[in-house]
Amino acid sequence: MYLKDGHRYLVFASKGGADTNxxxxxxxxxxxxxxxxxxxxxxxxxxxxxxGPQRDRLFARQASLYPQFAQYQRKTKRTIPVIAFTPKATRQ
Known part of the structure; x- marks a missing residue:
C-alpha cells in the first residue's frame, strides 16, 4: 500500500504496530x-x-484515509517511519 504525494510515493513502516521496524x-x-x-x-x-512535522502531517493524512494506521501507532512506543520514494527523473 502506498500514498501518492505529488510525484512521490509514500510508504509506512507500520509492521502492524509492532515494537520493531x-x-x-x-x-x-x-x-x-x-x-x-x-x-x-x-x-x-x-x-x-x-x-518532523512533515512526517506527522503525512502520517495523519494516511491515518485519515485508513484509520487502522492510527491504531498501529497507538499500539507501539516507536514512531512509525514514513518513507518517500522519489523518482530519480524528477529529483532536483
Missing part, C-alpha cells in the same frame, strides 16, 4: 536507490525517511 525499512536505509513497481510501470527511485 520491518526488515525492509532497514534494507532501504542501507540501500536507498531502488526500483518500485506501480501498476505496470517500474520506476527508479531514491528512498528517504521523512521526519
Amino acid at each position: 520491518p526488515d525492509w525499512y532497514h534494507n532501504l536505509k542501507a540501500h536507498p536507490n531502488v526500483k518500485v513497481e506501480v501498476g505496470n510501470e517500474t520506476i527508479d527511485v531514491r528512498a528517504e525517511v521523512i521526519t
Whole structure:
C-alpha cells in the first residue's frame, strides 16, 4: 500500500504496530536507490525517511484515509517511519 504525494510515493513502516521496524525499512536505509513497481510501470527511485512535522502531517493524512494506521501507532512506543520514494527523473 502506498500514498501518492505529488510525484512521490509514500510508504509506512507500520509492521502492524509492532515494537520493531520491518526488515525492509532497514534494507532501504542501507540501500536507498531502488526500483518500485506501480501498476505496470517500474520506476527508479531514491528512498528517504521523512521526519518532523512533515512526517506527522503525512502520517495523519494516511491515518485519515485508513484509520487502522492510527491504531498501529497507538499500539507501539516507536514512531512509525514514513518513507518517500522519489523518482530519480524528477529529483532536483
